[in-house]
Amino acid sequence: MVKKLSIIIPAYNEGNTIHFILDKVKSVQLIGGLEKEIIIVNDCSKDHTEEAIKSYITQNPDLNIQYYKHEINKGKGAALHTGISKAKGELVIIQDADLEYDPEEYNLLLKPILDGFADVVFGSRFMGGNAHRILFFWHSIGNNILTFVSNMFTNLNLSDMETCYKMFKTELIQKISLKENRFGFEPEVTAKIARIPNVRIYEVGISYYGRTYAEGKKIGWRDGFRALYCIVKYGLLKNS
Template identity: 40%
Template sequence: MKLSILMPVYNEVKTLESAVKRVLAVNYPVDIELVIIDDGSKDGTRELYSQWKNESRVLIHEKATNGGKGSAIKKGAELATGDYVIMCDADLEYAPEEIPSLLSPILNGESTVVYGTRTFGSHNAYSYLYVLGNRGVTTTANILFNCYISDLETCFKLMPLELYRKLDVKSAGFGMEAEITGKLLRSGVRPYEVPISYKARSREEGKKLTWKDGVEAIWILAKERFRTPIR
């Protein structure tokens, strides 16, 4: 089994080197590749890529313009060569060291789709409104699809690469998280959830998600609920 780790990057010059180093240092139970998709960075991030040009496990693609996280992940999925795929942001809000824990249910034959579920607390959530928004979007999904998931917006979503491609995600921005989950739930797929740690950035540190993304997510979920299931 081979795992493709997709890392969308947009103006992450402060954290990218550390993020890549940590991803590659993890002791994975499978082969991996790291697919970095630069989404039009302009802060000096692109000057860092030359140091990995001889790293066989790293593939770097530089987009000409910024298109949003969804568009970056879509490109990464096109370039990926693994059997499974997981998203891992370059901002270090998520710990790459915990990716093997998401692989366990796959390797044990318990599931084919695994979500890393965050627990929010005073030490890891910079904004109550952000947490409230995440819970609101997740609750909306649970009501619409009569299911129970804990964290719709989590970045750590692990699934077969071909399944992700089959979902044909259209959302170019952060709405991709809701679209992925909506399409999975609509097709009867219930993600296996594994608890993970989380360390949120503040707006000053580069947090990009806003309340508008929450509204868009609810709209996407509502649309997906009444579409024909994916076969």
């Protein structure tokens, strides 16, 4: 029986926005009466992220927040590895510390799992009628190419492999050996989840409130090439 959702938030230099996303996570009412476990992993931020997190925890003692810190910067993927290993809920979802994704939409991803249809749910920015900020043409082309190539290796028909919003049954994701420490996490976890026998993967449309680089967006073209490398690597090398 599902009782708790573990929400993993990797944070790097998000001192100015971390309290906004935590307020949103706090306010969302999960369907099925699920409890929330918030796991924040500070990946050795250079700004006031730690102070902001500790202040928020002090001001919200009723909220179940688990805080972990890397002593050296390891990358988003490494922060997710730490968070996944600490999760106590029956389900896990990934939540970026910025404001690009709306926690109110957790319930969209929860429904196929709670209804007994899915083991894993991806939140797609490219399907459905929800709000999407118009930003970079070449980023969208890059996302489409990466998803297309990933689908070739996994034999899935995802529309958005690179999405942040991925929800897993905890028992599945904790059994996977994950190695990518940066943005290669997305293609790696997709490839390895797809290889689980009889796994049921669903996709639902979500909103997307993207940031510009001036607003703090971190992913760049080098990460795109790394993602392509990871798609091929984990698609071809089944034991990697």
